[in-house]
Amino acid sequence: MKAGISGLNHVTLAVADVERSLAFYRDVLGCAVRAVWADGAYLEAGSLWLCLSRDENTRSSPHPDYSHIAFSVPDVDYVALSERVTAEATVWKENKSEGASTYFLDPDGHKLEIHLGALETRLAHYRENPAKGVRVFDN
Structure with a gap:
């Protein structure tokens, strides 16, 4: 059998304001916050690992x-x-x-x-x- 990917590992989204995006994904979509730092956050939605990463080029x-x-x-x-x-x-x-x-x-x-x-x-x-x-x- 040919080697291949086994699923989705994580999704990283570039965001202008981590706190604003964190509030949206947590409070509106119901994601669980797993880690937060100055320029990002990790959230969990079921088996999905979602990363929010501050990016000046958003x-x-x-x-x-x-x-x-x-x-x-x-x-x-x-x-x-x-x-x-x-x-x-x-x-x-x-x-x-x-x-x-x-x-x-x-x-x-x-x-x-x-x-x-x-x-x-x-x-x-x-x-x-x-x-x-x-x-x-x-x-």
């Missing part, structure tokens, strides 16, 4: 492409979290995909999403809707 507007980070949310928490997020953040896209999603910006313009579903639910959606032209590969 952009002031979102990148124009579709790249974004999607976070999983338990079904029972989705509505409350989505309401909290939309009250505190700018929505950058309306959901048009399988599964409930809220697309929003963090304080530094990083494109984020909270999503209900998993890869298997998305693949099942495409199996049931072959007219979309998506080829699904089974292991």
Whole structure:
């Protein structure tokens, strides 16, 4: 078998103001704070290790492409979290995909999403809707 990656280790986001971003990820998204220092912080969201790193070159507007980070949310928490997020953040896209999603910006313009579903639910959606032209590969 060919060697390959085994999963996502961590995500580092460049931020202009560590305290502002820390408050957003902790108080709005519910991440657990694990470490803080003058120019950064480590947070935990489920199995995700998230690093906030102060960077003087942080952009002031979102990148124009579709790249974004999607976070999983338990079904029972989705509505409350989505309401909290939309009250505190700018929505950058309306959901048009399988599964409930809220697309929003963090304080530094990083494109984020909270999503209900998993890869298997998305693949099942495409199996049931072959007219979309998506080829699904089974292991």
